[in-house]
Amino acid sequence: MRHAVLLAAALAAPALAHAQAPASVPGRLLASNCFQCHGTDGRGGFDEIAGKSPSEIVNKLKEMRAENKPGEIMNRHAAGYTDAQLKLIGDYLATRK
């Protein structure tokens, strides 16, 4: 039992190294719309979308949105977001490494 408590404390330690995190992070909830297909925090699934530069993500989304390809799922999906929302998504995903 005491062992388990010590181990639990050791495992919890990395969290203490983080600074106080805010209740909400700009772009996080918006970007979480990507996670069903691109993995939690953008890691996994169809394409790796985490940790790229914000402009790379935003430009790609705008490019897919602008194409005349209504039979492509991302052409439709990207059309669901305003430019301001795409920027928030790009900025957030860039922080995910």
Add this chain to the structure above:
Amino acid sequence: MKNVMNRRRMLATLGGLSAALLAGAMPARADDGEHDRRPRSSTTGPVPLPVTGIKGKVVIVGGGMAGVTLAKYLRLWGGAGIDVTLVEREGAYTSNILSNLVLNGNVAMSSLSFGYAKVASSYGVKVLQANVDGVDAVARRVHYMRNGLPGELPYDRLVLAPGIDFDFPPGLTTAEAQLAAPHAWKAGAQTLALRDQLKAMPAGGTFLMTIPAKPYRCPPGPYERACVVADWLRRNKPGSKVLVLDANPGITAEVATFTRAFNVTYQGIVTYIPNAAVTTVDIGAHFVYTTFGSTPFHGDVLNVIPPHRAGRIVADAGLANDPVGKFAVVDVLSYESTMIPGIHVIGDAAATTMPKAGHIANQEAKVCADAMIRLMAGLAPDPSPVTNSACYSPITRETASWLTSVFAYDPVARAMAAVPASSGEAHAPSKDHYEDMFIWFDTLMKDAFA
């Protein structure tokens, strides 16, 4: 009782930790280079949680797509100060998504089973297998039964995510009748019962399925099933028919895809009849009576999907306040009930303008998690949430279609509204979409359960 609870919880938590240690765990989650495409959650061991200083006790009832996603994200975003208990009747979740592919043998039932060990070990969610039988909204306590013994859980905020229950028509009110004419709309034993009946059906027979009026779970799902079954029958039992009796005035999702599938791909096999709501089922005679004329329809196999309502706990808690008294009306900024403060309802049990389906339930859960964290921090929910629906549907044993839509908050209607330009469906079913369907499913399930 309390001791039993605490010991059980402790075992769950320690069990997760020791499993992680045995795996040589701790930071096996390398901060991966770009060649490692594994989601963080695919590694073992606890995921580092943010330190937000936010504290609260949350109880979630129901471990389906909505409930388990919420449990994970409350911890992942809100930190370890948020005590999350997930109460679920079953030991594992059986995915409804892809379950039509059990009928044609493409997918094994076992591959649709998802347990709760990962959300416990990775995020520190406390998982309690018990049957919730009451809510005391004044004392803020959930009452449950576990192994025949009563217990209770206090909460600061309660979330009900019980999914759906059925309103069985006359003739289908006994357990025997429900197995004789399986809905297979909650995957598991019902799916296997329907598969076995399909296999045993005589060649040249009729597979009769009925679709309830909206809102029902997974709008394209029944039409998808008609296609998958028709495809299987034409290969395995030539001359057989699929008769689709739809209570709705027309196909409710992917209209172009399913119209073409019924009229072209499965011409001469599928017969589609709208405005045919089931009134009575005669199991002995294999007859289904509907609102479409007075003559009953005969089927060798009867697959009756009854009308839906929210899981019973919603009505029991006094939250089924939509106009027909079946689902819970919520504020979609937070998914808090409009009836009782402090209780939220997510997923198929909520009355919203969005479809009832696993992918969007996952996103509702994230909106709910973000809102609850803000509320516990004394902040207001995000005033402009966005959700999305996406879904792949098999059309044959080797092709699939898709549909998608993004929903944005409309502050005037105080409801989620589909962004028109974002709504669409695949131009044609394809093998590529079929492959993509499994990537989508795998990633979605990981985003919820791992």
